[in-house]
Amino acid sequence: MNQEFRTIIEPFRIHSVEPLRITTAAERAAAIRAAGFNLFNLHADDVLIDLLTDSGTGAMSRDQWAAIQHGDESYAGSPSWFVFLEAVQDLFPFRHVIPTHQGRAAEKILFTAIGGPGKIVPNNTHFDTTRANVEFTGAEAIDLVIPEGREPASEHPFKGNMDLTGLEALLTARAGDVPAVFVTITNNSGGGQPVSLENLHGVRALCDRFGVPLFLDACRFAENAWFIRSREPGQAARAVPDIVREMASLADGMTMSAKKDPLANIGGWLALNDDALAEQCRNLLILTEGFPTYGGLAGRDLEAIAQGLKECVQPDYLRYRIRSTAYLGEALDRAGVPVVKPIGGHAVYLDARSLLKHLDPLQYPGQALAVALYEKGGIRGCEIGTVMFGRHPDGTESPAAMDLVRLAIPRRTYTQSHIDYVIEVVTAVAATASGLPGYRITEEPAALRHFTARFEPIG
C-alpha cells in the first residue's frame, strides 16, 4: 500500500450490499424490554450496527464466493477437503487436521478426550465456550494471564501473555493432572490482546520441562501475528505467514474457529501431532460431526475457509484491520471513555466498571452499559464480565476480573462512517453513565448464562 499518505483505506471496494434498518428510540426500548434486557435475545433486524461479535459476521470476498462454486460435496475424499487441508497445513503444519463445524466443536472433542474430573487446564484466559467445555468434563479451568492483562488501563504491548511464574508454580505442583496447556491468541476475554513470540517460547520451555503438551486456541492468529510483527523487537521485516508458522511450531496442536480470522461464516478445526490422540478425536468426530474429510462442514465451506486463510495473512488487509479497530478505540479514549489499552485486534473493550462506578459488579455494570448503547443508538455490543464469568460451577457468584463491554468489529463489514456513528453514540452514553440503572437476573440457566439469562433494571 502507498505509505506516502496517512489515511489507511479499506483495501477493497463494495460489491454487494445489505440494507440496515433504522429504528426509533421507542421501538428499541420496546425491543430490549421484550428481550429481557439481554442483547442476545434481540431480532438482529432491530439492531443498527451489530458489534455483538466478530465471529462468522465478516464479509466474504469475491474470491471466497467463487471458491464456494468449486465446493465438491463428495461424502469421502472430496477435492475440497484437500484444498482445505493444504491451506491449513501451509500455516499450521500439524500432522492431523480434523474439520469441525466451529471452534467449540473442536473444543468439545478434544476435552472429551483429555479432560475429566481431577484434571486441570491452564490458559492465559479461557474463552467462555472453552471454559464451559473444560468444566463440562469435570476438569478445572485456570486463567493465568500476566497481571497487566487484568488492568484495563495498563499499557503493555503483549497483555495476553501467559504468567510464566504462575504456570511454573502450577506445573510444579500439578503437572501430572494437566493434560495440556492452552494459549489463546489473541486473548479475547482479556481485551483482544496479543501474546508475544518470546512468551510462547517461554511457555514451550515450561511444557518441555514438565512433559505437558501445548495447544493454541488460535482463532485470531493472523491479528496476533500482525501485533508480533509491529510490536516485537526484530520481527518487523518478517512475512506474516512466517510468524504464524513459528507460533505453530511451538505447539503440539490447536483448536480453531474459522469464523474469526479465516473470514468464513462457519467452520473450525482441531489439529494435532499426537497420532493416538488424533485417532481418539476422529472417532468422536464421526460420532458428533461427520466423516473425517468434511467434519461438520459442507465441501463449499471448506473451500471458502481455504481462500479466507490466504486473504487473512495479507499485510494490506491486516494493516487496515488493526488500524480500523484502533481508530474506534483511540477516538473513544480521546473523548474520555475508559477503554482497555492498548486497543485490541478485533474489538474495543469499554471499561464499564470504571465508567459506571456507582454500580456494584453484581449489579452488572457491563450489562447496564450494553443495554444503554442499544437503547441510545441501536448498537449491539457484548458484556464480557460478571454476567459472562461471575457464576461458578458450584452455583456461587462473584465479580469477574473486569466488567467490560466488547464492541467487536466484523471483518470487512462496516465502513468508517458507521464507526464514526458508533463513536458519537458511545460518547453520548458515557456522558450520562452515572445515571444508568444496574440490573438483576430474573432467570438463568446452569451454564453459559449470558446467552439466555433475562434481566430487569434495579429501581
Ligand code: F0G
Ligand atoms: N475460542 C475463542 C478465543 C473464541 O473467541 C471463540 C468464539 C471460540 C473459541 C469458539 O469458537 O464460536 O466457532 O465455536 N468466540 C466468539 C466471540 C463467539 O464472540 O468471541 P466458535
